[in-house]
Amino acid sequence: MKKEITKEAIAARHPRSPEALLSLLHDLQTANEGNHLTGADLALAASHVGIPLSAVRDAATFYSMFSLAPRGRHIIRLCASPNCHLAGAWSALDELRRSLGVDVGETTADGRFTLELTSCLGACGVAPVMMIDDEVVGNLTPERVREALARYREAR
Amino acid sequence: MRLARTHVLVGVDDEARLAGVDAVLAALREALSQFNLEGEVQVVETGSLGISGHGIVVAVQPDGVYYAGVTPGDARQIAEEHLLKGRPVARLRLPTTAPVARPAEVLGRQTRVVLANCGVIDPERIEEYIATGGYEALGRAVTEMKPEDVIEEVRNAGLRGRGGAGFPTGIKWSAVRTASEPERYVVCNADEGEPGTFKDRLILEGDPHKLLEGMAIAGYAVGARVGIIYIRGEYKLSIARIERAIADAEALGLLGERVFDTDTSFRVEVRPGAGAYVCGEETSLLESLEGKRGWPRIRPPYPVTHGLWGKPTVVNNVETLANVPVILRRGAAWYRTLGTPTCPGTKVYTILGHVRYPGLVEVEMGTPLRTLIYELGGGLPPGRSLKGVLVGGAAGAFLPPRELDARLDFDSLAERAAALGSGAVLVMDESACIVDMLGSVLRFFCHESCGQCTPCRSGTEVLVRLISSLQTGRADEATLAQMVQVVDAMRAASLCPLGQSVMLPVRTALSGFRDEFAAHLAGAPCPHCAATARALGLACG
Ligand SMILES: Cc1cc2nc3c(=O)[nH]c(=O)nc-3n(C[C@H](O)[C@H](O)[C@H](O)COP(=O)(O)O)c2cc1C
Ligand code: SF4
Ligand code: FES
Numbered sequence: 001m002k003k004e005i006t007k008e009a010i011a012a013r014h015p016r017s018p019e020a021l022l023s024l025l026h027d028l029q030t031a032n033e034g035n036h037l038t039g040a041d042l043a044l045a046a047s048h049v050g051i052p053l054s055a056v057r058d059a060a061t062f063y064s065m066f067s068l069a070p071r072g073r074h075i076i077r078l079c080a081s082p083n084c085h086l087a088g089a090w091s092a093l094d095e096l097r098r099s100l101g102v103d104v105g106e107t108t109a110d111g112r113f114t115l116e117l118t119s120c121l122g123a124c125g126v127a128p129v130m131m132i133d134d135e136v137v138g139n140l141t142p143e144r145v146r147e148a149l150a151r152y153r154e155a156r
Numbered sequence: 157m158r159l160a161r162t163h164v165l166v167g168v169d170d171e172a173r174l175a176g177v178d179a180v181l182a183a184l185r186e187a188l189s190q191f192n193l194e195g196e197v198q199v200v201e202t203g204s205l206g207i208s209g210h211g212i213v214v215a216v217q218p219d220g221v222y223y224a225g226v227t228p229g230d231a232r233q234i235a236e237e238h239l240l241k242g243r244p245v246a247r248l249r250l251p252t253t254a255p256v257a258r259p260a261e262v263l264g265r266q267t268r269v270v271l272a273n274c275g276v277i278d279p280e281r282i283e284e285y286i287a288t289g290g291y292e293a294l295g296r297a298v299t300e301m302k303p304e305d306v307i308e309e310v311r312n313a314g315l316r317g318r319g320g321a322g323f324p325t326g327i328k329w330s331a332v333r334t335a336s337e338p339e340r341y342v343v344c345n346a347d348e349g350e351p352g353t354f355k356d357r358l359i360l361e362g363d364p365h366k367l368l369e370g371m372a373i374a375g376y377a378v379g380a381r382v383g384i385i386y387i388r389g390e391y392k393l394s395i396a397r398i399e400r401a402i403a404d405a406e407a408l409g410l411l412g413e414r415v416f417d418t419d420t421s422f423r424v425e426v427r428p429g430a431g432a433y434v435c436g437e438e439t440s441l442l443e444s445l446e447g448k449r450g451w452p453r454i455r456p457p458y459p460v461t462h463g464l465w466g467k468p469t470v471v472n473n474v475e476t477l478a479n480v481p482v483i484l485r486r487g488a489a490w491y492r493t494l495g496t497p498t499c500p501g502t503k504v505y506t507i508l509g510h511v512r513y514p515g516l517v518e519v520e521m522g523t524p525l526r527t528l529i530y531e532l533g534g535g536l537p538p539g540r541s542l543k544g545v546l547v548g549g550a551a552g553a554f555l556p557p558r559e560l561d562a563r564l565d566f567d568s569l570a571e572r573a574a575a576l577g578s579g580a581v582l583v584m585d586e587s588a589c590i591v592d593m594l595g596s597v598l599r600f601f602c603h604e605s606c607g608q609c610t611p612c613r614s615g616t617e618v619l620v621r622l623i624s625s626l627q628t629g630r631a632d633e634a635t636l637a638q639m640v641q642v643v644d645a646m647r648a649a650s651l652c653p654l655g656q657s658v659m660l661p662v663r664t665a666l667s668g669f670r671d672e673f674a675a676h677l678a679g680a681p682c683p684h685c686a687a688t689a690r691a692l693g694l695a696c697g
Contacts, residue, residue, distance in 0.1 A: 018447030019384075022430050026389065051447055062449035062606075063430035065389050081351035082550060083508050083582055085596040090691040119433055119600055120351035120550075121390055124508055124580075125208030125515060126171045134392050136170040139209070 007031065007041065011048045018049050021059060025066060034070030035114070064118065072107040072114035074152055076100075078130040081120035087127035088140070093117075095142040096130075099149055112153070161196040162239060165215040167205035167275060169361060170393065175211045176228075183228035184214075187235035197239050203362025203397075205275040208508075208515040210250065215275070223248040265531055267494060269502045270478045271518045274362030279397055282404040285365040291410050293484035294369050297376050298420045301484075306377040307333060310480065312488035314500040319345055319436075319473030320551075320577045321653075322499070322566035325480075328470060331460035332378040335468035340380040342371055343464060343471045345441060346387040346394070349433040350549035351600060352580030355504040356474035358516055360387070360394035363478070364401035368424060370477030372411060373484065375422040378470055383424040386441050389431055399426055433604040434654055438471040440606070451608045452652035475504055495521030499565035503576070507533040509583040510540060522568065526560040529583055540585040544669065548577025550597045551657040554590060556668040575660060589684035590669040591676050595623045596688075597661045605654065612655030615646040619658070624694050626676050627685035636666060636673060 010027050014020040028041040037060055046053040060066045078096060080089050093104075096115055100108050107114040123129045126138025130145075137148045164184065168177055181201065188194050205213045210224035214234065221244045223234060230248055237243050268274075277284035285291070297306050311326025332340055344367065348356040359367055371383045387395050402424050406412040413421045427445060429435050435444045439453035442464050463469020479501060483491050492500045499521040505528060508514045512534030519528065525545065529535065536542060545555045547564075553574035555562065562572055569576050584593065602616035622639050625631045643659040650656045666673060676682060688694070 019425075019427060019445055021447035022389075022444065023428050026428060026430065049447060055448065059447060059449050063432050065431035080596065081600050082546060082593055082596045083352045086509055086582065086584065086588060086593065090687050093691055118431070119604055120349060120353075122348050122354045122357055122388065123170055124352050124354060124506065125204075126174075127508065131390065135174065137174055138171060 005031070007044055011044055014048065016048060016050060018051050021045060021049050021051070021056065022063070024048065025056075025060060029066060032070075033073060035072065035075055036067040036070045070107075072112050074113050074133055075116060076113055076130055076132050077116045077118040077121070079119070079121045079123075079128065080117045081124075083120070083124040084128040089128040091142060092128050092130065092140040092145055095145040096149075099146055113149075162198070162219070163217045164197060164199050164234075164239070165202050165205065165217060165275060166199060167203065167207070167213045167215075168201045169204035169358075171204070171208065172212045173393075177212050179228045180212050180214075180226055180231045184231040184235060187232045188239070191235060191240045193235065193239055200278045201280070202275050202277065203279050204358050204516070207250075207513070213250075216244075219244070222250045224250045265527075266518050267502050267520050268518050269482055269494070270359065270366075270475055270504055271362070271516070272482075273366065274358055277363070279362055279364055280400060282365060282401065282408065285363070289485060290365055290481070291369055291405075293481040294372050294376075294410065295416050297373050297484060298416050298418045303333060303377045303379060306373060306484065309488050310377070310483055313483045313491040314488075314498070315476065315479055315483060315491070316499060316566060317473055318475035318479070318503065318579075319438075320350070320548075320575070322576065325472065325476055328460055328472070329374065329378050331458075332380075332468045332470050335461055337468050338379075339467045340378055341464045341467060341469040342374045342378065342380045342383040343438075343441070343445070343459075343469055344371055344383065344385040344474060344477055345436065345438065345471055346385050346391070346474050347429050347436040347441060348388055348391075348474070348578075349436045349604075350551065350578040350580060351597075352508055352546070352549050352582050353506055353578040355506055355516060355579060357391055357394055358504070359474050359478050360391065361397050364398045365405065366478045366481060367398070367474055368401055368405055368411060370480035371424060372415065372422045373480050374470055374472065374477060376415075376420055378468075380470070381421050381423065383422060384445060384464070385424065385426045386435070386445060387426060387428055389428045395426055395428060402426070432606070433600075434606045434652075437652055437654060440652070441471065442469065449606075451606055452654075454651065496563075496565050496567070498567050503564065503579055505564070505579040505581050507581045507583065510536050510585040510588070511583045512537055521565040522563045524560070525555070525562045525564055525581070528564065528581060529560070533581075533583065536583065536585055540587075543584045543586045543588055544590060545584065546582040546593065546597075546661070547580070548575045548660075549580040550600045551575070551654075551660060552577045552580065553660050553664040554594070554668055555664065559668075573660075574664065575657075589682050590665055590672050591623070591626055591682065592684040592688055594661060594665045595620075595627055595685070598623050598658070601654070601658050609649075609651040609655065611646045611649040612651070612658075615642050615650070615655065616658065618642050619662070624689075624692075626673070627682075628689050628694050629676070629679045629681075631677055633677065636677075640666065 014024045046056045128140045129138045212226040214223045315325040316322040435450040440450040444450040459469045504518045517532045602620045605616045607613045643662045647659040
């Protein structure tokens with residue numbers, strides 16, 4: 001289970017300064033099953049770093065790595081930037097849609113995966129590339145996509 | 157470095173991780189212990205060896221033998237055949253024409269200054285960095301040099317920012333040094349988001365102490381006591397390596413309070429980004445560090461006077477800062493022997509796309525594009541011909557083959573109305589479609605426009621509509637003219653360089669590849685554009 005430490009304990013690991021906002025939000029988000037930030041998380045972050053709740057909400061909605069709506073347990077981010085595009089990102093996307101049965105921006109019915117398109121991940125040396133949570137999966141072919149998904153399906 | 161007859165360098169980066177490098181390392185160590193070679197052969201886990209697309213790469217030094225696609229079984233064989241019996245395993249060696257297979261000849265064509273240690277030392281052992289002369293420059297600076305002298309040396313070296321704009325670093329530092337506010341900051345820009353670029357990651361993961369030393373020297377020079385590294389949120393390994401490096405340097409008194417037992421203090425903190433390309437723009441980055449959305453600030457004032465929390469701030473790119481130690485160690489005069497008179501030094505490039513040896517290379521400023529692609533990149537795969545090159549990332553220029561003699565440095569490219577940008581070089585053979593590639597570039601900008609100003613927010617949306625109509629056979633000459641109008645308006649009226657720079661890829665694509673755009677107007681079906689239309693659900697017809 002993900003949720004073993006309390007949110008307050010997570011916050012306590014971060015300095016009480018606005019500079020810590022993004023890293024705190026990252027940690028709060030990963031602590032949630034739904035890989036998202038709840039209203040309570042935003043309120044906690046606001047009081048911890050000492051800025052208004054509206055400002056925290058404003059920041060949280062700006063960055064692509066944060067979501068205010070619940071997502072799957074694993075976030076798949078497929079890069080669609082030029083190098084990956086040239087190397088065949090669309091055939092990886094076809095396979096992801098087929099294997100997952102969802103479209104971009106959607107979550108599988110079992111709540112396991114959310115599929116997203118993203119900009120360059122800085123891993124272009126192994127284009128086409130996706131990240132599943134923190135893992136970089138590169139040199140994507142339809143087979144490699146299926147293999148990677150299978151690994152995450154078996155995990156739990 | 158510990159004394160060992162032979163070093164086996166194992167590149168540990170994301171590519172190697174996903175190929176299972178841990179199992180290879182385990183097998184290698186087990187075999188070495190079984191053959192009683194542990195004392196003689198040292199296994200060094202290092203950052204990327206700068207070779208992409210070859211799975212796990214292992215180098216045996218000083219033999220200069222490189223193995224690619226190594227599995228745990230192969231590791232055992234390398235231990236037994238090569239390390240024990242002295243017979244390199246031919247089956248696994250990179251082809252003799254590969255740059256890495258002839259380090260003397262082709263690696264010799266590179267000039268590794270910034271990347272000198274990447275793939276050579278163990279980035280997690282500070283002693284190895286120190287053994288290469290690391291932290292010597294910082295020690296000399298804080299004990300023997302006045303801050304002004306440090307700035308003078310950097311200025312004399314002619315160092316220019318490697319983050320894309322090429323601004324003279326010495327001038328930037330001097331502005332912060334002479335600012336009236338006593339509280340100052342050094343911020344390292346490690347947000348690296350330009351498509352096709354991952355050079356900063358190689359430095360962060362392969363030689364983190366070089367960056368820290370450069371930052372500490374910058375801190376001493378401008379009178380800052382705090383340095384902050386803003387690293388893009390996806391670079392988990394970079395964040396871990398740099399945090400470890402900070403802790404190790406502090407433990408030895410090279411960072412933190414009383415650096416080298418002097419009155420100088422310099423503390424370094426790491427802050428992750430959260431997925432926004434615009435945060436690579438320095439004022440947006442500062443907003444983000446202050447816990448806000450990353451909207452670029454209106455300039456002036458500039459960060460050198462009003463930076464983080466309104467205090468004077470140096471913002472420098474990772475590669476820029478990594479140049480600083482060697483400038484102090486070997487002197488401005490030496491540094492100027494590299495590169496061109498107005499752009500001294502080297503530049504790190506990522507060569508990607510349709511080349512035989514994609515990956516990172518470091519060469520002198522002013523190296524022709526042709527040399528980069530055909531010598532260092534090994535040229536195009538056999539039987540393929542060059543259509544064009546996207547130089548400088550999404551905010552870069554599409555260059556046709558007639559531009560191959562372009563020299564890669566800030567000034568030469570500016571003369572050709574192109575930009576060096578971050579050093580991304582994407583090679584496209586005749587099978588690629590420039591219209592489709594421009595579509596990818598424009599969708600990138602539309603996605604990454606921060607939305608603060610109208611010219612860029614709606615301009616990028618209009619551009620995506622226009623290119624989509626071109627990709628689905630619904631465009632005419634007026635569409636192309638409209639694209640130019642939009643980018644010119646964005647150039648003139650956008651608030652930050654993100655919106656201003658979209659002009660470059662659009663205008664260069666249209667001027668260098670007219671015929672290809674014309675063919676799309678004629679409605680000739682293009683399989684690439686059709687695939688994009690299908691993937692994105694664009695309406696056709
Ligand atoms: C949209 C945009 C993105 C940028 N991204 C980066 C980046 O990822 N890394 C970087 O060092 N500079 C980036 N820059 C340039 C910075 O604004 C700034 O010029 C640079 O960090 C200054 O450091 P330097 O003088 O050492 O190059 C970007 C600029 C723009 C307009
Ligand atoms: S030009 Fe684009 S990225 Fe820059 S401030 Fe305007 S909307 Fe934001
Ligand atoms: S373009 Fe896809 S990771 Fe860089």
